[in-house]
Amino acid sequence: xxxxxxxxxxxxxxxxxxxxxxxxxxxxxxxxxxxxxxxxxxxxxxxxxxxxxxxxxxxxxxxxxxxxxxxxxxxxxxxxxxxxxxxxxxxxxxxxxxxxxxxxxxxxxxxxxxxxxxxxxxxxxxxxxxxxxxxxxxxxxxxxxxxxxxxxxxxxxxxxxxxxxxxxxxxxx
Amino acid sequence: xxxxxxxxxxxxxxxxxxxxxxxxxxxxxxxxxxxxxxxxxxxxxxxxxxxxxxxxxxxxxxxxxxxxxxxxxxxxxxxxxxxxxxxxxxxxxxxxxxxxxxxxxxxxxxxxxxxxxxxxxxxxxxxxxxxxxxxxxxxxxxxxxxxxx
Amino acid sequence: xxxxxxxxxxxxxxxxxxxxxxxxxxxxxxxxxxxxxxxxxxxxxxxxxxxxxxxxxxxxxxxxxxxxxxxxxxxxxxxxxxxxxxxxxxxxxxxxxxxxxxxxxxxxxxxxxxx
Numbered sequence: 001x002x003x004x005x006x007x008x009x010x011x012x013x014x015x016x017x018x019x020x021x022x023x024x025x026x027x028x029x030x031x032x033x034x035x036x037x038x039x040x041x042x043x044x045x046x047x048x049x050x051x052x053x054x055x056x057x058x059x060x061x062x063x064x065x066x067x068x069x070x071x072x073x074x075x076x077x078x079x080x081x082x083x084x085x086x087x088x089x090x091x092x093x094x095x096x097x098x099x100x101x102x103x104x105x106x107x108x109x110x111x112x113x114x115x116x117x118x119x120x121x122x123x124x125x126x127x128x129x130x131x132x133x134x135x136x137x138x139x140x141x142x143x144x145x146x147x148x149x150x151x152x153x154x155x156x157x158x159x160x161x162x163x164x165x166x167x168x169x170x171x172x173x
Numbered sequence: 174x175x176x177x178x179x180x181x182x183x184x185x186x187x188x189x190x191x192x193x194x195x196x197x198x199x200x201x202x203x204x205x206x207x208x209x210x211x212x213x214x215x216x217x218x219x220x221x222x223x224x225x226x227x228x229x230x231x232x233x234x235x236x237x238x239x240x241x242x243x244x245x246x247x248x249x250x251x252x253x254x255x256x257x258x259x260x261x262x263x264x265x266x267x268x269x270x271x272x273x274x275x276x277x278x279x280x281x282x283x284x285x286x287x288x289x290x291x292x293x294x295x296x297x298x299x300x301x302x303x304x305x306x307x308x309x310x311x312x313x314x315x316x317x318x319x320x321x322x
Numbered sequence: 323x324x325x326x327x328x329x330x331x332x333x334x335x336x337x338x339x340x341x342x343x344x345x346x347x348x349x350x351x352x353x354x355x356x357x358x359x360x361x362x363x364x365x366x367x368x369x370x371x372x373x374x375x376x377x378x379x380x381x382x383x384x385x386x387x388x389x390x391x392x393x394x395x396x397x398x399x400x401x402x403x404x405x406x407x408x409x410x411x412x413x414x415x416x417x418x419x420x421x422x423x424x425x426x427x428x429x430x431x432x433x434x435x436x437x
Contacts, residue, residue, distance in 0.1 A: 007331040014335055014358050018342040023350055030354050037361050044368050045378045045391045047212035049399055051204070053364075055220045056407045059306065060357070062227065066313055067414045068350055088344045092337055099333045108325040110374035117371075117394045125381060130209040130288035133379040133390070137397040138214070139294045146294075147262060149401040150301060154255055156408035157305040160415045164312045212380065216404050283383060302404065309411050313418070 003043055010036040023068040031061045048134050180234030190232040197225040201303075208295040209288040215295040219302030226307050235315055247308045254300030261290055261297065328369055336362040349417045349427045353410065360406045364399045371395035 010033050017029035034057035041050040107113055114121075120137055130136040138146050181187065205218030230238035286292075339362060342355030371392030379393035417427070424432055 003328060004331070007328065007335075010361075011331065011335055011338065014338045017354055017358070018338060018346075018351070023348075026351070026354055030357055033358060033361060037365060040365065041368060044372050045376055046368055046396050046399075047378055047380070048214060048217070049368065049396055049403070051213055052217040052220070052400060052403050055217060055224060056403050059220060059224065059227075059310075060407055060410055062231075063310070063313060063411055063414050064350075064353070067418055084345065088341060091344060092340060095337065095340065096333070103326055103329060106326075106329065106370065109328050109369065110325075110372060112371050112373055112392045114371075114392050114394075117392050120393060121379070121390055125282060128288055128291065129282060130291050131282055131381040132209050132211065132214075133381070133393045134212075134396050134400065135209050135214050135291060135295075136288070137393055138400060139291045140289070142397065143262065143294070145398075146298070146401065147258070149405060150255060150258055150298065152405055153302060153305055153408050154251070156412050157251065157309055159412055160309050161312050163412075163415045163419055212378075214400070216400060220404075282381070306407075313411070313415060 003040065006036055006040050006043065010040070024065070027061065027064045027068060030064070031057065034060070048132075180236075182232050186232050190228060194225050194229055197228065198222060201225060201299075205295055205299040206285070206292065209291045210283060210285075215298030216302055218295070219299040220306060222299065222303040223306040223310070227310050230311070230314070235311075239311070242307065244308060244311055247304045247311070250304035251301050251308065254297045254302075254304065258294060258297040258301065261293055329366070332362055332366050332369060335365070347428055347430060349420065349429060352429075353413055353417065356413070357406075357410060360402075364402055364406075367395045367399050367402075 013029050013032040013036065017026045017033065020026045020029065034053065038050050038053045038057065041047075041053055120141060121133060124133050124136050125131065128136045128140045130140070201218050201221035201224075203218075204213035204221060205215060208214040208218065226238060226242055229241065336359060339355045339358030342358065343352055346352060346355065371394065373389060373391045376389050376391040377387050379390045379396070381387065420432065421427060426432070
């Protein structure tokens with residue numbers, strides 16, 4: 001019951017974020033969606049994810065506000081909007097068709113198929129000695145994926161520092 | 174006669190920052206170290222530690238924060254975290270395969286020094302994520318383009 | 323159809339983000355739409371692995387817990403959240419550079435001006 005109410009709140013905040021003209025207000029609305037998601041993770045019994053989503057949301061808000069702090073937006077709606085509307089409706093309809101076929105294959109909400117996870121839950125404590133099963137999975141059973149994730153973070157940091165670097169003024173005469 | 178320009182935010186924000194920034198850093202270290210016993214882990218703890226330094230920079234201006242953790246030392250710390258994580262992974266080749274735990278005991282459950290290599294991996298990931306996100310933020314905020322002279 | 327209402331709300335959130343990416347002309351609005359799509363995808367993963375009246379996947383002292391929720395999707399989503407933050411920071415850095423070079427955030431004008 002609380003889950004549906006929180007999901008409806010997230011949908012309303014997302015509609016507000018998409019439609020509001022002022023940039024600062026829509027960034028704050030996206031922050032509301034992220035905080036609602038953190039509460040939903042807590043209701044779905046995932047405390048690791050709730051902590052991580054909350055602090056990552058705060059950092060994402062700070063970076064987005066930095067990008068919009070003193071930039072204005074005069075928007076003109078140009079031509080070619082018939083083609084734009086038609087292609088948008090086409091893609092949304094395509095996604096909904098595939099979602100309908102996928103929904104028939106999913107198990108009912110609340111009864112998951114846990115084939116691999118049964119092994120991890122039963123043998124987790126005696127094989128690794130950690131009592132947090134999610135930490136044991138990401139660092140001991142599936143440590144290779146965490147290595148790939150660390151590589152992605154390293155590449156992203158290098159790319160940001162390379163894009164922001166001040167280009168030398170050679171051709172200033 | 175001193176005419177220093179006022180940087181950062183108002184006096185109220187500066188006073189509260191002085192009281193709480195040490196507690197935020199301590200809370201981040203607690204979440205990292207107890208990553209194998211209670212929810213949290215390296216990623217959440219690293220982001221909280223980065224947030225404490227960002228809080229210092231937002232309230233007091235850039236010079237004060239860069240004196241505590243300069244951009245060069247942030248780069249060194251991030252590379253150190255990445256090398257430590259990769260080193261722990263490759264050291265497992267001595268025992269047999271990737272990420273094998275052969276030099277630390279499993280210990281008793283619910284104790285702080287237990288679970289083999291998982292606390293070391295948590296510390297390495299915390300260093301990498303925290304220093305990397307602080308370097309991104311320092312570069313984005315201090316970026317003065319040609320329109321802000 | 324009443325066992326699937328949470329899944330349908332999650333798909334509606336994805337459609338709102340998709341509409342925002344395809345239809346808006348401001349780069350910051352496109353970044354906001356990408357963020358909403360990423361929230362919807364993470365939410366869907368965790369929704370698949372939920373067990374009714376389950377417990378969090380953390381062992382407690384002197385208790386044997388029989389009904390835990392699925393911990394495997396949670397491990398996947400944990401890294402996905404931090405990767406999403408890194409990608410958002412990179413897109414924002416590129417957007418700041420574009421604003422400094424062209425003077426506008428409008429994507430139709432960026433096509434016509436050749437620096």
